[in-house]
Amino acid sequence: MSTYLKNINLQLFVATMAPLGFFYKKGEGGGLLDITLLIYVVLYVMVVYNMLIKKEKLALFKYDAVVYLVLIVMSFSLLYTPQPMAGLVKFLKFTVMGVGMIYILRSFVKRKDDITKFYKYFIFNSFVIQVLILIDFAANEFPVGRYKYHGVHPIATAMLGATSLLIVLILFSAKKVKFSTTLILLLTSTSILIIGASKGPILAIAITLFLMMRGLKKVNIKLMLLLGAILVALLNLSAVQKYTEFLTDRISNTAGSESSAVRLNLYDQAERIFYENPILGAGIGTLKEYPHNLFLEILAENGLLLGFMLVIVLLMVCKSYFGFLLDKSLDINYSLSLSLVIISFVSLMVSWTYVDQKYLYMGLGTLIMVHSSLVNQPKYEVEALMKTEKSLRTTTL
Numbered sequence: 001m002s003t004y005l006k007n008i009n010l011q012l013f014v015a016t017m018a019p020l021g022f023f024y025k026k027g028e029g030g031g032l033l034d035i036t037l038l039i040y041v042v043l044y045v046m047v048v049y050n051m052l053i054k055k056e057k058l059a060l061f062k063y064d065a066v067v068y069l070v071l072i073v074m075s076f077s078l079l080y081t082p083q084p085m086a087g088l089v090k091f092l093k094f095t096v097m098g099v100g101m102i103y104i105l106r107s108f109v110k111r112k113d114d115i116t117k118f119y120k121y122f123i124f125n126s127f128v129i130q131v132l133i134l135i136d137f138a139a140n141e142f143p144v145g146r147y148k149y150h151g152v153h154p155i156a157t158a159m160l161g162a163t164s165l166l167i168v169l170i171l172f173s174a175k176k177v178k179f180s181t182t183l184i185l186l187l188t189s190t191s192i193l194i195i196g197a198s199k200g201p202i203l204a205i206a207i208t209l210f211l212m213m214r215g216l217k218k219v220n221i222k223l224m225l226l227l228g229a230i231l232v233a234l235l236n237l238s239a240v241q242k243y244t245e246f247l248t249d250r251i252s253n254t255a256g257s258e259s260s261a262v263r264l265n266l267y268d269q270a271e272r273i274f275y276e277n278p279i280l281g282a283g284i285g286t287l288k289e290y291p292h293n294l295f296l297e298i299l300a301e302n303g304l305l306l307g308f309m310l311v312i313v314l315l316m317v318c319k320s321y322f323g324f325l326l327d328k329s330l331d332i333n334y335s336l337s338l339s340l341v342i343i344s345f346v347s348l349m350v351s352w353t354y355v356d357q358k359y360l361y362m363g364l365g366t367l368i369m370v371h372s373s374l375v376n377q378p379k380y381e382v383e384a385l386m387k388t389e390k391s392l393r394t395t396t397l
Helices: 002-006 010-015 018-024 035-053 064-077 084-108 112-139 154-173 179-196 199-211 221-235 238-252 258-276 294-326 332-350 358-371 379-394
Strands: none
Touching: 010 035, 010 084, 010 112, 018 035, 018 112, 018 154, 018 358, 035 084, 064 084, 064 294, 084 112, 084 358, 112 154, 112 179, 112 332, 112 358, 154 179, 154 199, 154 332, 179 199, 179 238, 199 332, 258 294, 294 332, 332 358
């Protein structure tokens, strides 16, 4: 046990807690003692320790220029936004807790194995949260509807289930987790995804699994058959049937649902703001409610200028995806990082906001490290990786 604890990378372990802050503090708020903020303070202290005490340099890459341009455009919009305080808070959240995660991971990840370890730590921490949510769900007598774990929005709950489900499948396909562990995690993650009952994360996990099918070729047939049998048995339970009926109705009756009407109204508001300020946008923080669409949120607040940069980032991700399809080595770290980026972007097209979607920045942070892996590997490992160097170069973000 003591040996196992010594092998834990504390920095990576704490980093996986960052996107789970919503659940630790049970919803929004927290003030100066906000637990998410405290986690980031600890993370930044660790980064400073690495740089000042351990004398480790933070590597910079050419695609960091895109990040700097985005931050410049956003900070400039603070000068003309009608909501300067809301804009400042949003800008700081994006900078410190969003983009900051990319550089935090760049400081913590020393070798390729660290990326796999990072995602295994995330699965462990997310499983703890999932168990707490399911216990609370049972204590409230299994209510039918979009379940709120205390003050946590159902979208965040469903996204937790979706990302955990995706990551554990990829880890299992690469034989990084045991069959029994995978089975338990799949059951808890699927349960969390269902009780969250949010269409965005469900759509995101479906599309991502389809796109990343190449990385899941080694998924155990026995596992799929066993899960199928368990699913059939669960669907025959009356309590589960009520919930699946609610979820099915929510997905199939999109046009007539109240949430869809609210979304359409938010879309109209964002579009109107964009048409009034197409080039620079109305300024960050202008939208009182995010429109559940990444492009509309960016265009309304920061105009075509930032919208163009978003297109550049998406094209980089597409290039990385095609590189993944051509990568003969089928690197698990490539699969894990790229899948998290894809599921995050897809979910942002239909739900949530880029400021709070911390999974996106986790994925981008590790994906960048995958593409720069040759730089960080010892010389004897570099020789073994030379065969895939051409593929890595053509897919570098």
